[in-house]
Amino acid sequence: xxxxxxxxxxxxxxxxxxxxxxxxxxxxxxxxxxxxxxxxxxxxxxxxxxxxxxxxxxxxxxxxxxxxxxxxxxxxxxxxxxxxxxxxxxxxxxxxxxxxxxxxxxxxxxxxxxxxxxxxxxxxxxxxxxxxxxxxxxxxxxxxxxxxxxxxxxxxxxxxxxxxxxxxxxxxxxxxxxxxxxxxxxxxxxxxxxxxxxxxxxxxxxxxxxxxxxxxxxxxxxxxxxxxxxxxxxxxxxxxxxxxxxxxxxxxxxxxx
Ligand SMILES: [Zn+2]
Numbered sequence: 001x002x003x004x005x006x007x008x009x010x011x012x013x014x015x016x017x018x019x020x021x022x023x024x025x026x027x028x029x030x031x032x033x034x035x036x037x038x039x040x041x042x043x044x045x046x047x048x049x050x051x052x053x054x055x056x057x058x059x060x061x062x063x064x065x066x067x068x069x070x071x072x073x074x075x076x077x078x079x080x081x082x083x084x085x086x087x088x089x090x091x092x093x094x095x096x097x098x099x100x101x102x103x104x105x106x107x108x109x110x111x112x113x114x115x116x117x118x119x120x121x122x123x124x125x126x127x128x129x130x131x132x133x134x135x136x137x138x139x140x141x142x143x144x145x146x147x148x149x150x151x152x153x154x155x156x157x158x159x160x161x162x163x164x165x166x167x168x169x170x171x172x173x174x175x176x177x178x179x180x181x182x183x184x185x186x187x188x189x190x191x192x193x194x195x196x197x198x199x200x201x202x203x204x205x206x207x208x209x210x211x212x213x214x215x216x217x218x219x220x221x222x223x224x225x226x227x228x229x230x231x232x233x234x235x236x237x238x239x240x241x242x243x244x245x246x247x248x249x250x251x252x253x254x255x256x257x
Contacts, residue, residue: 016029016067016071017029017067017070017071017073017074017075017078017080017083018067018070018071019070024082024083024085024086025071025083025086028067029067029068029071029086030086030090032062032066032067032068033061033062033068033071033086033087033090033233034061034090034093035061035062035090035093035094035097036094036097037059037060037061037094037097037098037231038059038060038061039057039058039059039060040058040059040060040207040232040235041055041056041057041058041207041210042055043207043235043236043237044058044207044208044209044210044213044235044236045209045210046209046210046211046214047210047213047214048210048214049214049218055210055214056202056213056214056217056227056229056230057228057229057230058207058210058213058229058230058231058232058235059094059098059229059230059231059232060207060231060232060233060234060235061090061091061094061232061233061234062233062234063234063235063236063237064206064207064208064233064234064235064236064237065234065236065237068233068234069234071083071086071087072087072205072206072233072234075087075134076130076134076205077129077130081132081134084134084137087137087138087141087233088137088138088140088141089141090141090233091138091141091142091145091203091231091233092141092142092144092145092148093145094142094145094231095141095142095143095144095145095146095148095149095231096145096146096148096149097149098145098146098149098231099145099146099148099149099150099151100149102115102146102151102201102228102229103149103150103151105228105229106199106228113195113198113199114151114152114153114154115146115151115152115153115154115199115200115201115228116153116154116155116156116158116194116198116199116200116201116225117139117142117143117146117153117154117155117156117200117201117203118139118155118156118157118158118159118190118200118201118202118203118216118220119133119135119136119138119139119155119157119159119202119203119204120135120159120184120202120203120204120212120213120216120230121135121157121159121160121161121184121216122135122161123161124161133157134205135203135204135205136155136157138203138204138205138233139155139157139203140155142201142203142231143155146201153201156190156193156194156198156200157187157190158186158187158189158190158191158193158194158220159184159185159186159187159190159216159219159220160184160185160186160187160190161183161184161185161212162182162183162184162185182215183211183212183215184212184215184216184218184219185219186219186220186223191223194220194223194225196224197224197225197226198225198226199225199226199228200220200225200226200227200228201227201228201229201230201231202216202217202220202227202229202230202231203230203231203232204230204232205232205233205234206232206233206234206235206236207230207232207234207235207236208235208236209236213230217230
């Protein structure tokens with residue numbers, strides 16, 4: 001039996017992205033993704049709308065650090081599509097827990113139309129390199145989780161990336177806003193599917209600066225839709241950013257958010 005197992009390991013080596021052998025994912029990594037979802041928008045400087053409206057609420061399961069980073073990288077870019085079965089259920093449970101909060105936030109929205117779960121689009125180059133859209137898996141999981149919580153929801157892949165959004169660094173506030181909105185567009189099919197006025201929740205894998213998420217939010221709003229919030233697997237702990245005088249100014253850490 002021992003020999004068979006060793007042979008099997010040689011032929012089909014199995015390991016958690018963190019390095020633990022003989023399991024597709026380990027209990028420790030699974031525990032890191034067990035939530036509960038935590039508000040993370042304060043750590044994403046580019047979610048700042050610059051118009052006085054508070055940034056869109058973002059719920060994350062965990063900081064994007066340590067073994068979670070390995071799991072996400074292997075899942076997205078190293079062919080570990082089997083991790084769909086770890087990450088999807090994790091986000092499904094999170095969405096079910098968010099259900100009541102979203103339901104309250106959606107109060108007063110038009111009709112009883114299902115909540116539109118909108119994946120934040122990857123760049124065309126990333127999609128071609130992966131030959132799949134990992135975020136779509138997460139969006140489906142969120143829709144199912146909302147159903148679990150009694151909230152009708154449907155996935156609407158309404159958005160696409162436009163060219164290469166210029167980096168925000170060095171742009172003034174107004175140009176930054178224009179640049180943000182320009183990075184994401186509504187697809188014709190997405191527009192039809194969302195109809196006149198939908199209530200949306202955005203889904204992404206990792207929240208970093210928030211620039212793309214902000215662009216997605218703006219695009220939906222510009223087309224008349226309401227964005228209740230966004231949910232992501234993980235959020236980058238706030239970076240150390242350079243102050244105006246060029247010195248590094250530490251931002252708040254995840255734990256303090
Ligand atoms: Zn692990």
